[in-house]
Amino acid sequence: MLYKQIIELVSHGTCVKCKENTAVLIIRVGDAFCRSCFKEYFVHKFRAMLGKNRVIFPGEKVLLTVSGGAASSSMLAQVQEGLGRDAPKKLRFIPAIIYIDEGGVCGQDPEKREETVAQLETIFRKTGFPYHIISLEQVFSLPSSVLEPVPGGARHPGGDYKAAVDQYIQQSKLKQKRGEASVEEAQDSLTRLNIYSPPSPEHTQTLQRLFSTLKTLTGFSDSRYGDVVVVRPMRDYSSKEITFYNRLFGVESVFTPSLDTKAPDKASIQRLTESFIIKLQADFPSTVSTIYRTSEKLHTASSPQNSSAELSAKCLLCLCAADTKAEEASAFQATLLSERLSVGKAQSDPAHSNPASSNPASSNPAGSCCQEQGCGAGGCCSTSRIPAPTDLKTLLCYSCRLTIKDMVTQMKEEIGEFLLDEDEDAE
Numbered sequence: 001m002l003y004k005q006i007i008e009l010v011s012h013g014t015c016v017k018c019k020e021n022t023a024v025l026i027i028r029v030g031d032a033f034c035r036s037c038f039k040e041y042f043v044h045k046f047r048a049m050l051g052k053n054r055v056i057f058p059g060e061k062v063l064l065t066v067s068g069g070a071a072s073s074s075m076l077a078q079v080q081e082g083l084g085r086d087a088p089k090k091l092r093f094i095p096a097i098i099y100i101d102e103g104g105v106c107g108q109d110p111e112k113r114e115e116t117v118a119q120l121e122t123i124f125r126k127t128g129f130p131y132h133i134i135s136l137e138q139v140f141s142l143p144s145s146v147l148e149p150v151p152g153g154a155r156h157p158g159g160d161y162k163a164a165v166d167q168y169i170q171q172s173k174l175k176q177k178r179g180e181a182s183v184e185e186a187q188d189s190l191t192r193l194n195i196y197s198p199p200s201p202e203h204t205q206t207l208q209r210l211f212s213t214l215k216t217l218t219g220f221s222d223s224r225y226g227d228v229v230v231v232r233p234m235r236d237y238s239s240k241e242i243t244f245y246n247r248l249f250g251v252e253s254v255f256t257p258s259l260d261t262k263a264p265d266k267a268s269i270q271r272l273t274e275s276f277i278i279k280l281q282a283d284f285p286s287t288v289s290t291i292y293r294t295s296e297k298l299h300t301a302s303s304p305q306n307s308s309a310e311l312s313a314k315c316l317l318c319l320c321a322a323d324t325k326a327e328e329a330s331a332f333q334a335t336l337l338s339e340r341l342s343v344g345k346a347q348s349d350p351a352h353s354n355p356a357s358s359n360p361a362s363s364n365p366a367g368s369c370c371q372e373q374g375c376g377a378g379g380c381c382s383t384s385r386i387p388a389p390t391d392l393k394t395l396l397c398y399s400c401r402l403t404i405k406d407m408v409t410q411m412k413e414e415i416g417e418f419l420l421d422e423d424e425d426a427e
Contacts, residue, residue, distance in 0.1 A: 017041070025244050028285050035248060042237075042245050046078045047089065049233045055221050056231070058092035064129075066097050068120050068254035074242050075234050077251045080127050097124050097131035104137055106257050119254045217320070218295045224319040235292070238281070315397035317404075322397050 015021050015034035023032035033041060050056060064079060066072040082091035099120055103113035117133055124131040222230040234242075246253060260268060265275040280287045313322040393401050412419075 024248075027238075027241055027244070038244065039249065042241065043078065043081070045236065046075075046233060047082070049220065049236065050091070053220050053231075055229060056093050060093050062093045062095050064095055064097045066099055066120070066124075068099065068116070068123075068256050070239070070242050070246055070251075070253050071234050071237070073123070073251050073253035074237075074246055076123075076127065077249070080129075095129050097127070097129050099124075099131065099133045101133065101135040102256070102258070104135065106259060106261075108257070116254060116256055123252050123254070218292055224314065236289070238288070315400050316392075316395045317400040318397065320397055322395075 013023065014032075015023050015037050016030070016032050017037040018034060021034035021036065024035055025038060026032045027038075056062060064072075064076060066076055076097070079091060079095055081087060083095070084090075099117075101113060101117060103116065108116075121131075121133070218235070220232055220235065222232070245251065260271050263271055265271050277287060277291070314320065315322050393404065396404060
């Protein structure tokens with residue numbers, strides 16, 4: 001691959017844009033740029049993304065989520081340059097920086113975490129922007145005394161399906177908590193916008209979720225958090241473009257390991273998805289852009305009979321639109337029925353689902369009330385007045401239902417040795 005790029009670079013010779021300077025890099029097939037033209041292209045792409053969508057208005061406070069990686073460091077450099085004196089068209093928002101320390105999840109020792117924070121603080125001070133450094137543990141509001149690092153460092157699962165699912169659950173929970181921490185900090189600082197640069201490409205969410213949530217997860221702006229809007233201006237940049245820019249123009253970055261660092265492609269669903277799309281992108285350069293354009297056109301179809309409450313229903317975990325309001329004659333309902341039958345649960349019969357309906361006391365309004373005059377059907381003393389427990393699964397989207405299901409199975413395996421068998425109880 002590298003040999004082909006060198007041959008192509010030599011064959012082009014000059015920059016395809018200015019036609020004068022010598023080309024120093026190749027972004028895509030046939031796109032050889034010189035140093036100055038590449039910088040102009042890179043900066044224009046960032047500015048055009050912000051200007052075209054018109055989400056950020058002049059004078060607004062914006063929180064930049066910086067992880068220290070190549071993409072977020074490049075984003076920080078773009079904002080810093082856009083607010084400089086020499087910028088032809090200055091950015092007109094008020095930035096602040098937030099860094100979320102995830103070292104405890106990845107099994108880093110405290111000394112290594114402090115070293116990483118110190119390196120990032122040095123970079124943040126050079127920008128002159130106010131910055132906030134928080135740890136992921138603050139999301140749980142737990143003292144550091146009860147939090148222990150993972151023994152033996154971060155473990156990478158093997159290639160079997162069960163290990164990949166476990167790794168997928170861990171990465172999904174980490175992504176969710178990272179977003180919650182960033183949004184909470186934005187709310188505390190009265191910031192409406194949060195500019196986010198993901199540690200891994202957002203298009204890798206494509207094969208992990210249903211198509212109904214693609215627009216939310218891969219779109220330029222994400223408004224599912226209500227008063228805080230998450231913006232992704234770096235989503236259209238490839239990792240190759242970001243690496244070239246940081247290398248040519250000396251953008252500082254700090255490497256921070258994550259759960260999938262040095263993990264093989266089959267270690268998790270995220271890694272397998274990312275590898276699949278990146279390989280497609282290498283042979284078909286329009287793959288990622290097609291994913292983005294298609295996802296922006298997709299949404300959850302709803303019937304006119306649905307109420308406004310159903311239209312605004314959100315999943316409790318990912319806060320995406322709940323995609324489980326399907327008709328009876330649908331593949332989703334057939335899947336739920338098959339699952340109930342496979343685990344031996346009873347059919348959804350009102351006589352079985354409502355215990356009070358078979359209670360003879362509830363059929364007599366007067367007899368079910370402690371007062372002489374009675375209080376109608378299902379009186380105040382009737383067992384039918386007891387609220388039925390709400391199933392958590394009904395409040396989740398389909399993807400989060402699968403995640404919770406695997407989490408419950410994993411938890412049962414972890415505490416299995418502490419549970420008593422039915423035979424032991426009988427003895």
